[in-house]
Amino acid sequence: MEFQYILLAPVVLLVGIIIYFLKSKSESKQNQQPQQVISGEEKKIQCQDQLIPISIYFGSQQGTAARFAKQLSEEGKEHGFITTEIDLNEVEFENEMKKGKVGIFCMATHGEGDPTDNAKKFISWLQEPQPSLVGFQFAVFGLGNRQYEHYNKIGKLTNNLLEGQKGVRCYQYGEGDANSTLEDDFIDWKKDLWNELKISLKDLIDQAKNCQVQQEVQENPESTNDNTNTGSTFKLVVSNSEEINFDQALQGQYDFQTKQFLKAKYCQVVSISQLRQNQKDGSTLQIIFDTGREGIEYKTAMNLGVYPENDDQQILEIANYLGENLDTVYSLELLQQNNRAKVPFPSPLSVRKILKHFVDFNGQLMKNTLTKLSKISSNDEKLKNQLIQLTTEEGKAGFQNLVDNMKTTIYQLIKENNIKLNLAQFIELCPRISPRLFTIASSNLKNPQHVEIADSLLIDTLPNGTEKLGLCSQYFINVQKKLLEGECVRVRVDFRESSFKLPDDPNKSIIMVGPGTGIAPFIGFLQEREIFLQSQPQRQNEYILYFGCKHQDGDFIYKDQLREFERSKTIDRFYTAFSRDQEQKCYVQDLLKRNSEELYNQILNDKVVIYICGSTSMGNSVQNLIKEILSTNGNWTEHEAEEKIQSMEKQKLLIKELW
Numbered sequence: 001m002e003f004q005y006i007l008l009a010p011v012v013l014l015v016g017i018i019i020y021f022l023k024s025k026s027e028s029k030q031n032q033q034p035q036q037v038i039s040g041e042e043k044k045i046q047c048q049d050q051l052i053p054i055s056i057y058f059g060s061q062q063g064t065a066a067r068f069a070k071q072l073s074e075e076g077k078e079h080g081f082i083t084t085e086i087d088l089n090e091v092e093f094e095n096e097m098k099k100g101k102v103g104i105f106c107m108a109t110h111g112e113g114d115p116t117d118n119a120k121k122f123i124s125w126l127q128e129p130q131p132s133l134v135g136f137q138f139a140v141f142g143l144g145n146r147q148y149e150h151y152n153k154i155g156k157l158t159n160n161l162l163e164g165q166k167g168v169r170c171y172q173y174g175e176g177d178a179n180s181t182l183e184d185d186f187i188d189w190k191k192d193l194w195n196e197l198k199i200s201l202k203d204l205i206d207q208a209k210n211c212q213v214q215q216e217v218q219e220n221p222e223s224t225n226d227n228t229n230t231g232s233t234f235k236l237v238v239s240n241s242e243e244i245n246f247d248q249a250l251q252g253q254y255d256f257q258t259k260q261f262l263k264a265k266y267c268q269v270v271s272i273s274q275l276r277q278n279q280k281d282g283s284t285l286q287i288i289f290d291t292g293r294e295g296i297e298y299k300t301a302m303n304l305g306v307y308p309e310n311d312d313q314q315i316l317e318i319a320n321y322l323g324e325n326l327d328t329v330y331s332l333e334l335l336q337q338n339n340r341a342k343v344p345f346p347s348p349l350s351v352r353k354i355l356k357h358f359v360d361f362n363g364q365l366m367k368n369t370l371t372k373l374s375k376i377s378s379n380d381e382k383l384k385n386q387l388i389q390l391t392t393e394e395g396k397a398g399f400q401n402l403v404d405n406m407k408t409t410i411y412q413l414i415k416e417n418n419i420k421l422n423l424a425q426f427i428e429l430c431p432r433i434s435p436r437l438f439t440i441a442s443s444n445l446k447n448p449q450h451v452e453i454a455d456s457l458l459i460d461t462l463p464n465g466t467e468k469l470g471l472c473s474q475y476f477i478n479v480q481k482k483l484l485e486g487e488c489v490r491v492r493v494d495f496r497e498s499s500f501k502l503p504d505d506p507n508k509s510i511i512m513v514g515p516g517t518g519i520a521p522f523i524g525f526l527q528e529r530e531i532f533l534q535s536q537p538q539r540q541n542e543y544i545l546y547f548g549c550k551h552q553d554g555d556f557i558y559k560d561q562l563r564e565f566e567r568s569k570t571i572d573r574f575y576t577a578f579s580r581d582q583e584q585k586c587y588v589q590d591l592l593k594r595n596s597e598e599l600y601n602q603i604l605n606d607k608v609v610i611y612i613c614g615s616t617s618m619g620n621s622v623q624n625l626i627k628e629i630l631s632t633n634g635n636w637t638e639h640e641a642e643e644k645i646q647s648m649e650k651q652k653l654l655i656k657e658l659w
């Protein structure tokens, strides 16, 4: 008997091992491929709890909110959701935002507490009663900047309106401050997002268990899942075709900024010249564009978006690093079939143009970029850990040093660490180039053919003493060199509405407060008044200008033009503050304070429109001064003064454009 058992033991052991092996193999297979969509009988096994669609909507002006939405979309897929990032301008709200649907909103605030251009329609729609929103599940993250009076107004408004319309919040509201901690605030907010969604969306998930969603996925390739978060969602295939013409490329589905770029137009540059008397404290360029040639119409004090190009020398260096030839023309092919997938550039396109127009490799480093890079460099354990460490709490100081002091760019980080990646990965890693916004410094009445802007060059000094120019500053300097060499240069631009408009009532006086490049819109206003006074010399109102800079013989931009306006009485009163020309510093606020009694009476009787243009800190000081004047000269309480300011803003008697 004992002998028989001894004989059976190895057989039992062998069978056990085989069963264990088969079982663990099948389990690990399931773990590896949880969301693959297949047909027939197997479909039931594939039903995953989280497999429900989530739309990630964004309201973005310069691309940050669009970038955050993309990041959420990538992460959502890793967590098994079917996520798509969507420009709010491309949405049929009633169809998409209703019971049974889930939306996450990344909402930036612009102007003075205004929605971004692509979210304007949505916010208006949301302010009307919308029965479809009952039961719609939502979460909101707001992007703002604490320096602005209406901090994150649109994020908060979106959250409150969706709730007020009986939407169901499925994750807490969050917001971030672009003045300091925006990305950290975002990381903090989304820490528990996906796990909490799996709980709060349980009802929808239970419905999905019936595999209905699964069928939708199969029938509708739009929702096809894509797990490619570290590498590329597209591939580049060498093409023998001609490069695409940008003007014919508008039809495709593009990344947010690429779409803006393609809608913009090329405009020839007439001249670039220096506006300062000397460049000891910096440089301000006057750039004049020929709009007449392109048949473009604009209005005084509108905003001009400029799409800067990367530097040719740097493009060549990067192409070499990536092992690419600048003249190679590529077609872009999506790796997954997804009707809503966005592409970063129109194709076929040469490496030169891809790198020149669509890849912001000098952009500010973000923690998300480091996380992605760590995945790409997974073969180098040491580097991978270093990169990850920089994204953690312990690595905070190191990360700040890299970004704030060293101004390390994405390309520098890649090169210094000898990280190997291909062109497609590089494109996916870098953000798109955002337009730089300027207030137009010319009047369409005076010169409908030309548009003028003033650009104060952005120059960072690195710890080793070298100076580093911002992308747009470098671009304009390159354009200036080309013009001097006799080249014809065209720059891609678009025109945007601004809040600066002259009052309809010709009897209303205006006070213009515009130190530094904040003077730009007032040059246009004054050109317009000059024309008006020629036909109607009888004055019904006053134009009062407050300008400030450091030195009257250094950075007094538009000096001759402004003195001429003063001489011709186009400006009735012109107050100047040269902060460093005397021992005691003096700013526009100090000049306004000296005239506080007059200002109080003008405000009290709603006799003036006050325009403030320039830095947020200057704008806030001027606004605080107005409150102070109301309290001191009229004994208003703080609350009353605050209410008066709000009512002035509503009635467009106080208009600000701050940056």
Ligand SMILES: Cc1cc2nc3c(=O)[nH]c(=O)nc-3n(C[C@H](O)[C@H](O)[C@H](O)COP(=O)(O)O)c2cc1C
Residues within 6 Å of the ligand: 059, 060, 061, 062, 063, 064, 065, 066, 108, 109, 110, 111, 112, 113, 114, 116, 143, 144, 145, 146, 148, 149, 150, 151, 152, 153, 178, 182, 658, 659
């Ligand atoms: C011209 C301008 C106006 C802005 N106005 C506000 C504002 O009123 N309130 C606020 O909280 N943030 C304001 N911001 C900050 C933006 O909301 C913040 O920078 C955000 O990250 C931009 O996102 P985007 O790149 O997607 O447009 C303003 C930024 C700019 C450039």
